[in-house]
Amino acid sequence: xxxxxxxxxxxxxxxxxxxxxxxxxxxxxxxxxxxxxxxxxxxxxxxxxxxxxxxxxxxxxxxxxxxxxxxxxxxxxxxxxxxxxxxxxxxxxxxxxxxxxxxxxxxxxxxxxxxxxxxxxxxxxxxxxxxxxxxxxxxxxxxxxxxxxxxxxxxxxxxxxxxxxxxxxxxxxxxxxxxxxxxxxxxxxxxxxxxxxxxxxxxxxxxxxxxxxxxxxxxxxxxxxxxxxxxxxxxxxxxxxxxxxxxxxxxxxxxxxxxxxxxxxxxxxxxxxxxxxxxxxxxxxxxxxxxxxxxxxxxxxxxxxxxxxxxxxxxxxxxxxxxxxxxxxxxxxxxxxxxxxxxxxxxxxxxxxxxxxxxxxxxxxxxxxxxxxxxxxxxxxxxxxxxxxxxxxxxxxxxxxxxxxxxxxxxxxxxxxxxxxx
DNA sequence: TCTGGGGTCCTAGGACCC
DNA sequence: TCTGGGGTCCTAGGACCC
Numbered sequence: 001x002x003x004x005x006x007x008x009x010x011x012x013x014x015x016x017x018x019x020x021x022x023x024x025x026x027x028x029x030x031x032x033x034x035x036x037x038x039x040x041x042x043x044x045x046x047x048x049x050x051x052x053x054x055x056x057x058x059x060x061x062x063x064x065x066x067x068x069x070x071x072x073x074x075x076x077x078x079x080x081x082x083x084x085x086x087x088x089x090x091x092x093x094x095x096x097x098x099x100x101x102x103x104x105x106x107x108x109x110x111x112x113x114x115x116x117x118x119x120x121x122x123x124x125x126x127x128x129x130x131x132x133x134x135x136x137x138x139x140x141x142x143x144x145x146x147x148x149x150x151x152x153x154x155x156x157x158x159x160x161x162x163x164x165x166x167x168x169x170x171x172x173x174x175x176x177x178x179x180x181x182x183x184x185x186x187x188x189x190x191x192x193x194x195x196x197x198x199x200x201x202x203x204x205x206x207x208x209x210x211x212x213x214x215x216x217x218x219x220x221x222x223x224x225x226x227x228x229x230x231x232x233x234x235x236x237x238x239x240x241x242x243x244x245x246x247x248x249x250x251x252x253x254x255x256x257x258x259x260x261x262x263x264x265x266x267x268x269x270x271x272x273x274x275x276x277x278x279x280x281x282x283x284x285x286x287x288x289x290x291x292x293x294x295x296x297x298x299x300x301x302x303x304x305x306x307x308x309x310x311x312x313x314x315x316x317x318x319x320x321x322x323x324x325x326x327x328x329x330x331x332x333x334x335x336x337x338x339x340x341x342x343x344x345x346x347x348x349x350x351x352x353x354x355x356x357x358x359x360x361x362x363x364x365x366x367x368x369x370x371x372x373x374x375x376x377x378x379x380x381x382x383x384x385x386x387x388x389x390x391x392x393x394x395x396x397x398x399x400x401x402x403x404x405x406x407x408x409x410x411x412x413x414x415x416x417x418x419x420x421x422x
Numbered sequence: 423t424c425t426g427g428g429g430t431c432c433t434a435g436g437a438c439c440c
Numbered sequence: 441t442c443t444g445g446g447g448t449c450c451t452a453g454g455a456c457c458c
Contacts, residue, residue, distance in 0.1 A: 031444035038440095038444075056442035072444085099440045187438045218437085221450070247446060254441090296443055342445090403442090 001116065001139055001166070003105040004146040005088055005123060008134045008154070010101035011039035014080045015070050017132040018411040026067045030055050033251045033402040034071055071407040079412045084131050091123055096237045104143055106237055111166065120162040140165035143235045144228035147184040148174055148202065171231060175203035185225045190217055206230050242280050242348065248273040249342025252400045255294065259332040261400045262291060262341060263325050264392035269343040270324035271388055274317040275378075277345055278371060283313040283354055283364065285347030287320055289327040294339030302338075304331040312356055313349060316367035317374065320345070321388050 007013060011029040016022045026043035030036065037053045047065055049058070055069070062069055081100045089095045094106035105123075110116065120137035127135050138150025145165050152174055153163035165171050181191035183202050193216055199205050205213070206229045213226045224234040248269040256262055266289050277284055290305035306327035314320065324343055356362045377386050384391075391397070 033442095033444065035442085035444050052443085054443040059442090101440080185438070189437065218450080221437090243447080245447075249445065251444070294443090340444095402444095 001107040002146040003139045004150045007101040012041040013133045029070045071404045075410040117164050136161045142228040142233040178202040245346050246276045247344040251340040253403045255337040256400050266324045266328045267321050267391040270320045271317050273343045274320045278315050282348040283315045283351045284345035285313040287323050288344040289324050291338050291341040302336045312362045314364040
């Protein structure tokens with residue numbers, strides 16, 4: 001058996017933990033650059049606030065309705081997530097952190113010794129008590145069924161946040177009540193295909209043949225999903241793996257038209273990506289930079305990217321920044337209003353196995369101590385206390401950095417804030 | 423008219439997830 | 441004026457190999 005634990009309205013709930021005056025009030029959290037709504041408290045959902053709604057269209061209405069608005073605060077949500085996952089790990093020998101707000105717990109054999117519904121209730125209470133975050137728990141014999149159970153736990157108020165699929169009858173009842181588009185792995189496109197073929201519920205899908213599903217849902221992926229829904233586990237626990245790509249991309253607060261600002265941005269983005277790279281102990285063999293016009297602008301779109309293969313793989317911010325800036329010089333064009341830029345590191349490998357170029361000098365080992373110092377200073381004192389000069393001064397950065405005007409404090413990670421809270 | 427079989431690797435693009 | 445970011449997996453098709 002698997003349990004899927006999912007935090008309710010996670011970002012909105014995190015905001016509420018440290019600001020009790022928000023209890024009972026509608027809250028929304030915005031995407032980066034204060035673009036659109038990505039998390040809503042129950043009260044906000046009840047008011048009819050839609051997921052993905054652009055903020056600028058609703059700002060006045062939010063004000064009228066007393067909706068509390070926050071910029072996203074990933075320092076806070078990331079740390080709260082870490083705490084929730086630590087707690088969950090005490091309930092299972094095998095925890096799979098699936099996303100920032102959900103995790104699978106392998107409960108194999110637990111059904112012989114525990115009442116699973118009671119066990120789920122215990123999990124709920126503990127997370128609420130220790131981390132202050134409400135969660136729902138779904139339990140089933142496969143990961144897909146646990147997901148489905150969780151969906152029902154969320155939708156049905158009388159479930160008390162727990163749903164268990166542990167018998168054939170429970171499976172049938174659950175799947176009859178789930179629209180096919182809500183199944184994990186069925187996106188917008190496949191939902192349309194299925195509905196067009198008269199398959200509206202998860203239950204109806206399980207009644208189709210393997211051949212039919214294979215044809216309509218594209219081969220192995222569909223068949224796996226079908227078997228999972230029928231109760232045959234095909235998906236195992238995915239243990240944490242090193243990322244194969246690491247990206248840092250951002251929209252600008254205002255459009256950028258000068259090459260200096262563009263270079264500052266990719267310098268900063270490459271530095272951030274390099275930081276993530278070192279955190280997972282990898283080096284990158286290639287770096288891609290891109291920049292493009294605003295997505296919704298009526299002007300002629302312009303998109304250009306450039307990939308640079310590094311002479312030898314590196315995790316040095318200095319080397320990566322140099323390559324990123326060089327790449328950006330081939331992308332900049334006079335008169336273009338750039339809305340977004342980004343850096344993607346690829347061809348990642350472990351940092352112990354760096355292959356040094358035979359004929360060129362490599363700085364990767366030379367820079368290692370410097371990078372360690374940089375990372376520890378920035379971790380301790382907060383972001384970007386020390387940075388590459390070509391990232392620009394704070395004054396200059398304000399000209400293009402993303403909007404983040406409604407951000408709450410970093411309650412759990414910022415040194416000054418932690419002292420205050422204690 | 424007839425001209426094999428089996429395999430790997432790479433890339434681009436689609437679909438999906440949160 | 442103002443519409444997010446970061447991933448994974450799969451497939452198809454081409455190039456190439458013996």
